[in-house]
Amino acid sequence: MTREGAVDDWVRQQSICITGGRGALGRRLIQRLIAGGASRVVALDSRPATRYDEATQSRLVGHVVGSILNPADLDRALLDCTVVFHLAALVHIGRSELEPLRYFEVNAFGTAHVLEACRRQGIQRVIYTSTGHVYGIPRQLPIGEDHPTAPLSAYAASKLAGEVTVQGYAAKGALLCDIARLANVYGASFSLETVIGRALEQAANGEPIRLRNLAAVRDFIHAGDVVEALVRLAVAGDKSTGCRIVNVSTGQGVSVLEMAETLSKIAAEQGSGWLEVIQTGSGQDELVPRLVLDNHRLSGLTGWAPQISLEHGLRLALQEFRRQRPQTG
Numbered sequence: 375m376t377r378e379g380a381v382d383d384w385v386r387q388q389s390i391c392i393t394g395g396r397g398a399l400g401r402r403l404i405q406r407l408i409a410g411g412a413s414r415v416v417a418l419d420s421r422p423a424t425r426y427d428e429a430t431q432s433r434l435v436g437h438v439v440g441s442i443l444n445p446a447d448l449d450r451a452l453l454d455c456t457v458v459f460h461l462a463a464l465v466h467i468g469r470s471e472l473e474p475l476r477y478f479e480v481n482a483f484g485t486a487h488v489l490e491a492c493r494r495q496g497i498q499r500v501i502y503t504s505t506g507h508v509y510g511i512p513r514q515l516p517i518g519e520d521h522p523t524a525p526l527s528a529y530a531a532s533k534l535a536g537e538v539t540v541q542g543y544a545a546k547g548a549l550l551c552d553i554a555r556l557a558n559v560y561g562a563s564f565s566l567e568t569v570i571g572r573a574l575e576q577a578a579n580g581e582p583i584r585l586r587n588l589a590a591v592r593d594f595i596h597a598g599d600v601v602e603a604l605v606r607l608a609v610a611g612d613k614s615t616g617c618r619i620v621n622v623s624t625g626q627g628v629s630v631l632e633m634a635e636t637l638s639k640i641a642a643e644q645g646s647g648w649l650e651v652i653q654t655g656s657g658q659d660e661l662v663p664r665l666v667l668d669n670h671r672l673s674g675l676t677g678w679a680p681q682i683s684l685e686h687g688l689r690l691a692l693q694e695f696r697r698q699r700p701q702t703g
Contacts, residue, residue: 459503550611
């Protein structure tokens with residue numbers, strides 16, 4: 375059986391819960407699981423599904439409207455499940471400095487609630503999504519998983535607290551788990567609080583691309599590649615023990631300037647003309663100027679490798695942004 379066949383064979387045998395299933399990454403994960411033949415997927419989210427969520431309209435997808443902070447909601451969502459993808463989180467760095475206690479409540483204490491519900495329901499497989507920002511300022515690039523953690527924001531600290539919570543449950547033998555530290559994901563959320571989200575809005579409007587710091591270097595990875603990595607990680611951990619930590623990344627650093635110029639090129643090809651790229655800030659206040667993650671551990675465990683180039687990913691993201699804009703405006 376091919377590796378792809380083994381992945382889909384595993385998917386067909388599972389009953390899967392996704393916390394944060396109405397989020398952008400959660401919806402894309404649902405779509406991947408249904409395409410792989412999943413017989414049952416449950417999405418837990420505080421927001422109800424809408425008629426626009428094409429990926430979640432399958433009769434195989436159940437929706438539970440509730441909170442990961444509510445044990446009763448979790449028990450309803452996790453009933454008869456075998457695997458949990460724990461994606462639910464608050465994710466914006468800037469906002470976390472304004473609401474640090476809320477971020478720790480959801481990202482750390484909420485994770486404890488999810489794990490305790492798994493213990494009650496007898497679920498042993500959990501995949502937890504974290505962030506590369508737990509590393510802080512890198513000592514070398516790309517950053518491997520053994521690099522010390524030194525978070526510089528309430529968001530990163532709260533996600534690291536969630537990691538430690540997962541590790542604690544795994545150490546007691548209650549869980550087989552994986553922690554996936556994600557690089558800069560794009561193509562899922564179009565929030566204007568992300569650098570690519572802001573660039574996409576400006577490009578879609580045919581406006582100059584104005585960003586705070588063009589010199590910052592990031593590891594931009596398309597959501598489609600992230601979802602495939604998470605599924606393959608779950609499959610590869612089916613007979614593992616304890617808790618594994620992996621980076622989900624391209625392993626390649628790209629400056630914000632290069633990203634913006636690529637998007638300008640795409641806009642020009644689509645008839646908008648070349649868009650000027652302008653830096654609006656001094657670039658001196660970037661918490662982490664360069665963040666690139668090494669993905670060799672993940673590749674070794676699963677055979678996964680990113681398939682979507684930045685240029686192709688930006689084309690897809692711009693197309694999807696334009697398609698969704700009338701719904702979100």
